[in-house]
Amino acid sequence: MTEEIIIAGFGGQGVLSMGKILAYSGIMQDQEVSWMPSYGPEMRGGTANVTVIVSDERISSPILRTYDTAIILNQQSMDKFEHEVKPGGVLLYDPNGITHHPTRKDINIYKVEGAKKAAEMGNSKIFNMIVLGAYLKIKPIVKHENVLKGLKKSLPERHHKLIPLNEDAINLGMKSVEVVQKV
Amino acid sequence: MGELKLMKGNEALAEAIIRAGTDGYFGYPITPQSEVLEYLMAAKPWETTGMVVLQAESEVASINMLYGGGGTGKKVVTSSSSPGISLMQEGLSYIAGAEIPILIVNVVRGGPGLGDIQPAQSDYFQSTKGGGHGDYRLIVLAPSSVQEMADFVPVAYDLAFKYRNPAMILSDGAIGQMMEKVEFFEPIPRLSDEEVKKRYAWATNGKPKNGERRILTSLDLDPQKMEDHNHHIQEKYRRIEENEVRFEALQCDDAEYVLVAYGTSSRVSLKAIKLLREKGIKAGLLRPITLWPFPTKKIQELVKQGVKGFLSVEMSAGQMVEDVRLAVNGKVKVEHFGRLGGMIHSPEEVVEALEQKIIGG
Numbered sequence: 001m002t003e004e005i006i007i008a009g010f011g012g013q014g015v016l017s018m019g020k021i022l023a024y025s026g027i028m029q030d031q032e033v034s035w036m037p038s039y040g041p042e043m044r045g046g047t048a049n050v051t052v053i054v055s056d057e058r059i060s061s062p063i064l065r066t067y068d069t070a071i072i073l074n075q076q077s078m079d080k081f082e083h084e085v086k087p088g089g090v091l092l093y094d095p096n097g098i099t100h101h102p103t104r105k106d107i108n109i110y111k112v113e114g115a116k117k118a119a120e121m122g123n124s125k126i127f128n129m130i131v132l133g134a135y136l137k138i139k140p141i142v143k144h145e146n147v148l149k150g151l152k153k154s155l156p157e158r159h160h161k162l163i164p165l166n167e168d169a170i171n172l173g174m175k176s177v178e179v180v181q182k183v
Numbered sequence: 184m185g186e187l188k189l190m191k192g193n194e195a196l197a198e199a200i201i202r203a204g205t206d207g208y209f210g211y212p213i214t215p216q217s218e219v220l221e222y223l224m225a226a227k228p229w230e231t232t233g234m235v236v237l238q239a240e241s242e243v244a245s246i247n248m249l250y251g252g253g254g255t256g257k258k259v260v261t262s263s264s265s266p267g268i269s270l271m272q273e274g275l276s277y278i279a280g281a282e283i284p285i286l287i288v289n290v291v292r293g294g295p296g297l298g299d300i301q302p303a304q305s306d307y308f309q310s311t312k313g314g315g316h317g318d319y320r321l322i323v324l325a326p327s328s329v330q331e332m333a334d335f336v337p338v339a340y341d342l343a344f345k346y347r348n349p350a351m352i353l354s355d356g357a358i359g360q361m362m363e364k365v366e367f368f369e370p371i372p373r374l375s376d377e378e379v380k381k382r383y384a385w386a387t388n389g390k391p392k393n394g395e396r397r398i399l400t401s402l403d404l405d406p407q408k409m410e411d412h413n414h415h416i417q418e419k420y421r422r423i424e425e426n427e428v429r430f431e432a433l434q435c436d437d438a439e440y441v442l443v444a445y446g447t448s449s450r451v452s453l454k455a456i457k458l459l460r461e462k463g464i465k466a467g468l469l470r471p472i473t474l475w476p477f478p479t480k481k482i483q484e485l486v487k488q489g490v491k492g493f494l495s496v497e498m499s500a501g502q503m504v505e506d507v508r509l510a511v512n513g514k515v516k517v518e519h520f521g522r523l524g525g526m527i528h529s530p531e532e533v534v535e536a537l538e539q540k541i542i543g544g
Contacts, residue, residue: 020362023362024189027189033189033364034362034363035361035362036357036360036361037361039300039356060450060453060454063451064529064530065529065530153189154189
């Protein structure tokens with residue numbers, strides 16, 4: 001099994017930390033992982049993205065041109081990455097702020113109202129965990145227990161009291177994901 | 184088995200520097216390697232191992248602190264990125280001339296000049312052909328993963344002290360910034376002052392009891408003596424070339440075509456050979472781990488074995504390809520495929536380049 005994922009959105013949405021939790025979850029079940037961020041001046045208030053690979057084998061290139069899954073959280077990223085999903089792959093997006101919805105016919109498309117649900121829960125910071133939950137519902141590549149272990153590893157100890165809240169957000173994301181198109 | 188951690192290459196390097204029994208780190212921040220100094224400052228090794236961590240006023244100061252620290256037989260290291268490493272070249276030449284073991288880490292970014300902060304491999308010439316003035320070499324190790332960013336620290340120190348020569352870890356912005364899992368080696372204790380005195384008879388750490396003066400210098404105004412000294416270090420370099428070549432050959436046994444790549448571009452090339460094999464093309468990957476000494480003999484063996492062509496895949500305008508060409512010596516085709524200024528190849532581009540430049544060309 002090799003899953004090649006791009007997570008893309010605005011800086012501050014928790015794109016990089018979501019990737020980190022996913023990568024740590026992979027380690028918790030003895031898989032190979034890589035986490036390659038876009039870094040540079042474009043991150044300041046602009047777009048942020050991270051390529052995460054989880055695999056049973058040694059990971060070759062951490063930098064890719066096509067992806068099994070794209071998790072897209074703003075319009076700029078939709079414009080850039082919709083066309084980089086492999087045919088038959090998965091595109092998951094949050095429709096909040098999206099004006100041009102995906103148009104490809106050869107990929108599986110899902111959406112999750114992450115921003116809206118996070119606002120309803122009264123905590124915008126758990127937005128990325130809702131999206132992560134939605135992704136794990138579509139592609140359960142890591143076991144639930146390993147995601148929790150991954151969360152523990154990624155969060156500094158002083159934030160461990162927030163783990164139940166994050167767990168709730170993941171569960172909410174799992175429940176909230178909607179199918180837009182299946183191929 | 185130790186605990187597996189998810190870390191950036193730069194952080195893994197910094198942790199390995201502490202664990203390797205380093206006595207002193209001297210550096211000046213620059214992207215994309217600033218996490219090294221940040222990690223060391225947060226880890227406060229001066230409270231545990233007694234290691235010194237110092238932010239110098241400039242890269243020129245850092246490298247000369249290494250000259251001084253290394254001269255006393257202590258394990259000292261600096262890290263920087265391309266423009267900072269350029270500033271250190273004068274000091275490096277002096278250190279190589281005075282035969283002082285030190286470790287220097289370059290997390291390469293796009294150039295020339297200030298360039299940008301994205302990953303590049305355009306400092307290959309500077310690293311492997313000398314870099315400063317005079318006839319000298321650095322021992323250059325090129326990690327291609329976060330694990331190797333950690334593992335190569337003690338290896339580089341061992342080589343530096345074995346040959347009394349500066350060693351370099353030549354990484355790039357992608358390896359520095361990406362996170363992968365890493366398992367650390369057991370900590371190596373720092374040497375005591377007494378142990379240093381016993382082990383290194385050349386070190387300038389106080390007048391020895393027999394009263395004999397020890398001098399570490401790169402200066403000798405007598406040209407005959409200077410020629411003798413040059414012959415001595417050249418003889419040392421021949422021993423290094425004979426004994427210290429390291430590489431990884433992947434799927435080369437039956438290969439008709441071989442990609443030669445190190446660091447980040449070797450990772451991209453590993454994916455490319457998978458794609459090529461799916462298309463029925465017998466491709467292999469030769470990954471030099473030491474860039475100097477270069478795996479010349481291995482390339483010559485591959486030529487004898489029947490490899491029809493080599494493609495040097497680099498994030499540069501074509502630097503390592505010259506060493507591949509020297510090794511192949513015109514016997515088969517050698518071409519270069521590069522991305523420049525901080526851009527990275529996609530595996531698909533590498534496949535196309537091999538097909539167009541070598542197979543179809």
